[in-house]
Amino acid sequence: MVVEGSVRVNTDGVFYNPRMKTNRDICVAMASELGVNEYLDAFSASGIRGIRVRKEAGVERVVMNDISPSACRRIRENLALNDISDCEVTCESASALMSRRRFEAIDLDPFGSPAQFLAPAASSARSYLFITATDTAPLCGAHLKSGVRKYLAVPLNTEYHREMGVRILMGAVIREMARVDRRGIPLLSYATEHYVRVHMRIKKGAREADEALESMGYVEHCFGCGGWSLRMGMGCRSSGTCSFCGGRTCTAGPLWLGPLHDKDLLRASLKRLDPESRAHRLVLLCSEEIDVPFYYDHHKICRRLRITPSKVEKVISDLLEHGYRASRTHFNGVGIKTDAPMGDLISLLA
Numbered sequence: 001m002v003v004e005g006s007v008r009v010n011t012d013g014v015f016y017n018p019r020m021k022t023n024r025d026i027c028v029a030m031a032s033e034l035g036v037n038e039y040l041d042a043f044s045a046s047g048i049r050g051i052r053v054r055k056e057a058g059v060e061r062v063v064m065n066d067i068s069p070s071a072c073r074r075i076r077e078n079l080a081l082n083d084i085s086d087c088e089v090t091c092e093s094a095s096a097l098m099s100r101r102r103f104e105a106i107d108l109d110p111f112g113s114p115a116q117f118l119a120p121a122a123s124s125a126r127s128y129l130f131i132t133a134t135d136t137a138p139l140c141g142a143h144l145k146s147g148v149r150k151y152l153a154v155p156l157n158t159e160y161h162r163e164m165g166v167r168i169l170m171g172a173v174i175r176e177m178a179r180v181d182r183r184g185i186p187l188l189s190y191a192t193e194h195y196v197r198v199h200m201r202i203k204k205g206a207r208e209a210d211e212a213l214e215s216m217g218y219v220e221h222c223f224g225c226g227g228w229s230l231r232m233g234m235g236c237r238s239s240g241t242c243s244f245c246g247g248r249t250c251t252a253g254p255l256w257l258g259p260l261h262d263k264d265l266l267r268a269s270l271k272r273l274d275p276e277s278r279a280h281r282l283v284l285l286c287s288e289e290i291d292v293p294f295y296y297d298h299h300k301i302c303r304r305l306r307i308t309p310s311k312v313e314k315v316i317s318d319l320l321e322h323g324y325r326a327s328r329t330h331f332n333g334v335g336i337k338t339d340a341p342m343g344d345l346i347s348l349l350a
């Protein structure tokens with residue numbers, strides 16, 4: 001028997017990963033802060049996520065689905081164990097269910113890549129779509145061909161590879177939504193441990209979809225000096241040359257280059273999380289990071305410059321003093337997000 005949040009579940013014979021508690025804690029806080037009324041837990045396994053959303057977030061209509069009949073039996077048992085009698089349990093392929101029915105909020109938490117479920121989810125979710133992806137190697141560029149196949153975009157294994165993963169996934173979702181005249185608006189997006197997680201609000205309309213595509217683009221990265229520059233738009237216009245060191249660049253994309261979070265929502269959600277929890281720490285870091293794509297890895301830059309790294313806080317305060325925006329990032333403990341160009345950051349460090 002597993003106790004998590006305010007629920008108890010029997011996980012015998014079904015998938016359950018205790019490391020995903022943070023993911024579920026944040027999911028419950030978001031569902032309650034957003035006032036979700038209807039939620040599909042499309043890959044339910046033990047049912048723990050849906051049960052927590054019903055009980056802790058108070059979402060009225062929760063549908064729990066799993067393709068495995070034995071998982072569905074376990075979900076029913078776990079609902080009874082928690083004295084819940086008003087949730088629907090369905091036992092079919094998530095794609096088939098989403099193709100047939102629409103839901104206010106949909107949560108995708110499959111094994112590995114969510115890529116094949118993005119198209120049905122983009123049409124089925126009316127207002128919110130939450131997605132977990134555990135295929136971080138393809139998303140972050142470590143398994144390049146698989147990443148290209150799954151997400152129809154080129155990821156690159158850069159120093160900011162965790163954020164690359166988030167933006168490749170987000171880009172794929174935004175493009176799927178645009179195909180059905182919808183716009184995906186990122187509410188909270190993070191990469192931690194072995195997975196990437198995005199939470200999005202959905203708006204209807206062709207014009208909305210066009211606007212979303214304006215924040216798609218490419219990143220031209222130089223593996224020589226670690227610098228990069230952004231190219232906005234769906235058409236790729238790489239220069240091929242690094243503007244900092246003159247080296248050859250590689251291009252990743254198309255990917256999402258817009259904001260990753262709705263900061264007001266994150267600040268409001270914090271009060272729903274235990275201040276001592278990992279979930280609280282993660283959402284706090286996300287709410288404090290500035291909205292510029294990617295980040296510098298302070299230690300890697302210093303290694304390249306052959307200097308001893310100072311404290312990250314010191315670099316951030318120096319950047320702020322020089323009139324740049326700068327913050328830490330949840331993606332990397334020694335990462336620095338800033339709008340300072342690579343050259344200016346280097347002169348400040350050296």
Ligand SMILES: C[S@@+](CC[C@H](N)C(=O)[O-])C[C@H]1O[C@@H](n2cnc3c(N)ncnc32)[C@H](O)[C@@H]1O
Nearest residue numbers: 015043044045049066067068093094109110111
């Ligand atoms: C990673 S687990 C879900 C974990 C769960 N969301 C949690 O938070 O504990 C994935 C589940 O998806 C189910 N599954 C696999 N393929 C599916 C499909 N095409 N449609 C629906 N469920 C599927 C598996 O039986 C498994 O129970």
Ligand SMILES: [Zn+2]
Nearest residue numbers: 222225242245
């Ligand atoms: Zn360069």
